[in-house]
Amino acid sequence: MIENWAGNLTYGAREIVAPRTLAEAQELVAHATRVKALGSRHSFNTVADSPDGLQLDLSAVNRTPEIGAAKVAIGGATRYGDVVAQLHEAGYALANLASLPHITVAGSVATGTHGSGQRLPGLAAAVSAVELLTADGSLRTFSRADAEFPGVVVNVGALGVLTRLTLDLEPTFSVRQDVFDALPWSAALAHFDEIQAAGYSVSLFTNWARDVVDQVLLKNRVPAEIPDALFGALPADGPRHPAHAAGISAENTTVQGGVPGPWYARLPHFRLEFAPSVGAELQSEYFVPRAHAAAAFEALRSIGDRIAPLLVVSEIRTVAGDEPWLSPAYDGDRVAVHFTWQQRQPEVEAVLPLIEEKLAPFGVRAHWGKLFHGAVLDLDHQGVRQFRELAAELDPAGKFRNPFLERHLLR
Template structure:
C-alpha cells in the first residue's frame, strides 16, 4: 500500500488512488470527470473500509461547501455536499433552524454520511439520509442531474454509495430550533432490556445503550436525549440509576470531549451528537462495524450478540445500540423497516477483528442483518441481495447513469455491483 494520499481517519486504510483533486465548483468537477475512467468521491475519511478509494482519481469534496440557502417556505436548506454536519448546524442555529437529528460525530461530511446511510437515534426519527429532500450530482458524462423527493430515481440516488456520480449539493429538511436535555443512566440489567426494550428506547427523543460486554448480564450506560415536549427524566430507568457526573461511553475515559449531560438543557447541536465539534473524540485508534436489523428482531439479535460476549469483549472498546425509523431509500439499513443498529467500536486489531466478523455476522443472519456501508464487514453481494429487495433496481439505475462503471471500485464490485 502507498501512503502518498494518506489514510482514512482510523489509519487502517492507506489510499491506493494515483491522485487526488479538490474541486471548488460544479464546473471543476465536470472538468475532472472529462475522460476519467476510475473515480471515487472522498469526504472526511470516516469510512473504515475501501468504499471511498479508487484505482485512479479521488475527488475530495472538502471545498464543495457552498453557502447554505434556507427556504423558509419549504423548510429546507441547500448546502454543498462537503460541509460537515457540525458546521452546518452552527449556521442553522444562528438562523433559528435545526436538523431533526445528528450522528454521534458532528465531524462527518453531509455527502459521505447520507451516501452510506449513517444515522442518529430515536424510535420515531429516521436516518440522516431520510432528511434529504433533493440531491445534485455530476454524472461521469459531465451531465448535472438534480433529483427531488418524489422523482422516480430519487429513492435510489440518496444512499448511493458514491456509485452514481459526484454529489455536489444536498437539500435537507429543517425545523425550528429546539433544546435537548441529556442524562445518563448506569448499569441496566440485560434482563430489563429483554423485557422492556421498546419502553427503554422510547423513553426519550434519542436513546443510546452502551456496553463493553465484559459483563454480559449488564449494559453499562444508557444515554437519554430529551426534547422539551418529552416527559421528565426518570429517577430510575428499569433498575439503572442516574450517573453522578458526565460520562464518556468508554469506561475510565474523561468526558471532557463529550456533549453536556446531567440534564442541563442546551441547543440541539450541542446535545444530539455524543461528542463536541471542537474536540477530536479519539485519536483514531479504533475500528468500527455496525449491523442493522429490523426492530422486530432487536431482542433476539441482542441475545445472539450476548452469546458471543466471551469472544467479542477482548477485542471491543464499546458496543452501542440505537434505534431509528423506517424509510423508503433503497440501500438504507432501515429500508421498509424500523431498525436497530448494533455498533461495535473495536480495538485496532484488524486481523483479529476480521477473523471474528464472519462468526458475528452468521449469528445475525437469521435477523435479516444489513451491514453499515462505511464500516468493516465481510458480507458479499450474494448475501446482501437477500436483505436489500431493491438492489436489482439500484443496479439498473447505476447501469443507466454510469454505463462505463467509472464510479465502480473493488468495494462495489464485491458488495453491490459485481462485474
C-alpha cells in the same frame, strides 16, 4: 497517498484533486476513467477508494449554505459541524444527527449514516433534493417526487458526485442528555421498547459480557419528564464517555447531566472541537429488524467472550424504517448494533464472520462505511436490485465503481 480518519487503510487512488469550481469538477469527471468523491474520510473500509483513479475533494465547491423557508441548500462536502450553529441562529434545526458532527453531509448520507430514535430515520431522510454530477460531466437534479430518488441519496458514491443537497429543517429546539448506569441485561431484554420510548434518541452501551448494560443515554427534547430510575439503572453521578466502562474520560463528549442546550450541541455524542470517539479504533455496525432486537441481543451475548476482548464499547440504537433502496432500514424499523473495536484488525476481521453468522437468521445488514465480512448479509433484496439497475443506467462504464462495490454490491 492518504489515509482514512482511523488510519487503518491507505487509499490506492493515483491522486486527490480539489476542483476550485463546479465547472472544473465537471471537466475532471468527464475525462476521468475511474473517479470517486471523498468526504471527510471517516469510513473504515475502502468504499471511498478509487484505486489508480482520482478522488475528488469538493470542499471548495458550493461553500456557502443557502437557508430558505424550512430548508437549506449546501455543498456536498459541507460538514454538519460547519452549518449547524448557523441553522440554529436562523431559527432552524435538523431532526437528528450522528454521534459526531465532523462528517460531510454527502459522505454521511451516501453510506446511510444515522443517529438514534425509534421514530427517526437515517440522516438521508432529511434530503429533499440533490444535484448529481454524473459520469459524462453533466449535472442532474433529483427531488422527492422523482422515481429514482430513493436510489440517489444513499448511493455509496456509485452513481456520481453529490455537488449540492437540499435538507428539510424544522423549528429549532433544545435537548437534554441524561445518563443511567448499570441496566441489568434481564431488564434491557424485557423492557427494550419502553426504554426506547423514554427518549427522543436512546443509546445503550455494553460489552456483551457483563450482566449489566453499562449505560443508557437518553436525549430528550425539552421540556421532558425524566424518571428517577430506569428499570434498575440509576442516574450517573457525572459525565460519561460512551466507553466509560473501558476507562475513557468524558472530555470530548457533549454536555450531559440534564442541562438543556441547542439540538446541535446535544444530539451528537462528541464535540466538534475535539477528536471524536477514542481515535485508535475500528468500527462495525449491523442492523436487524426491530422485532428481532431481543433475540439478536441474546445471540450476541452468547459470544460475548469472543467479542469483549477486542472491544472498546458497543452501542445499541434504533432507526426508523425509510425509503432509500440502500438504506440499512429499507423496508422497516431496525435496531442497530455498533461495535467500536480496538485497532486489532486481523483479530476483528476474524470475529466478524461469527457475528454475522449469529445475526444472519434475522436478515442482517451492515453499515456501508464500517468493517464487515459480507458472506451471509442481506445484500440482494429488492432495494439493492433496483439500485443496481440505476447504477448501470447512470454510470454505464463503471467510472464510479471500485473493488469494494464490485465485491459487495454491484456484482
